[in-house]
Amino acid sequence: MRQRWNIARPLRAAPAPVLLLALVLLLAPGGRGAGRGAPTVVAPPEIEAGAWALVDRETGLLLAGENPDEGLPVASMTKVMSALVALREVEAGEASLDDEVTVSEDAESYVGLVYSNVGLISGETVTLGDLLVATLVPSGTDAVYALAEHLGDGSTEAFVARMNEEAQALGLRETRFESPAGLDTPENFASARDMAEICREALAYPEFAEIVGQATATIGTNNREIEIVNTNQLLSTYEPATGIKTGTSPESGPSLAASAESDGESYIAIVLDAASEDGAPGDRFEDAQAILEHGFGRYDREALVARDEPYEELPLPYRRGESVELVATEDVSGPVDAATEVERRVTADEPPPSARAGQELGEVEVLIGGQSVGRSPLVARQGYEEASIWQRVRYTVGGLFQ
Structure with missing residues (x-):
């Protein structure tokens, strides 16, 4: 049976505006202060691999x-x-997950014992959504x-170029693609940090x-259904597991991107x-589980900026000793350990002559x-009026005698 798809916008935070005056506050979370003995932290696991990484899924912070x-x-x-x-193409309206895609002879050529495949036959039609499932699950x-042929207008090279454009847009420094499948070539690689991003x-x-x-x-073609099994064994053996994708080749060895979530914490292991x-x-699944467990065992998610709490005071124009508190509009949390x-x-604008309550005047990162x-806008807790002529005169005259 065919599945119909509706694309949803990705769940990500909007970029914050660039502001002016910079102030820096350095402090430890949870009231931890200086002058105490060195805190005890859990050492990272011993992993035998070419590379590995533990990343906080919410913030993208590299933890180990x-x-x-x-x-x-x-x-x-x-x-x-x-x-x-x-x-991205679907989100932009350039394609639909309900698009009917005809399997080409070239795509069918990857069916056999050398490459992982679902046994597609040239001439069959499959929805783009089902091709995504077949790409990611088995x-x-x-x-x-x-x-790739469908979205590249018949050219896998054009699609791969789009992959590299996306890598550049994400700011990935150690990533390059030469095929949509990751076949072993000198120009197909990524770092663990980039892969997590x-x-x-x-x-x-x-x-x-x-x-x-x-x-x-289960995916469907125009004339049959195909049952498929995920190559990520953690989905069946590790309760917190939520995804992502395996990779194996003579050059890469056994590799894995794995994600897990528990008690409000979510991590990605590469x-x-x-x-x-x-x-x-080695056992990539055992390694990934050990890395994820390290994340859950060592870190706690704490509120590092709290909504409606003040993080700066701005002096009111022409009024000595008077100020307005700037409060955060959003919570910002992150993974912390001992x-x-x-x-x-904190960055803040020069205070305007007047402001209303809730007017954005700064930012805390x-x-x-x-x-x-993460970051949150800072807004005026209370509004204030423009200084009167007498307040300006008093401020100016008072400054002459200081």
């Missing part, structure tokens, strides 16, 4: 890892970017090539999150080229370890 910025082969984890580009290489962007689409969270699924102590291929230091960076994790 080894070689997180080294570009390495990622094999079929590349298909996360292919899916992200497809969803890692169908035939499906992602059919998808791609996953964060894709997971912002509810459709993507739903697809990668399925242990099993494992590239999992290995055992003797150098043999050793975390939080920087709250929260940084952990130098990495921005």
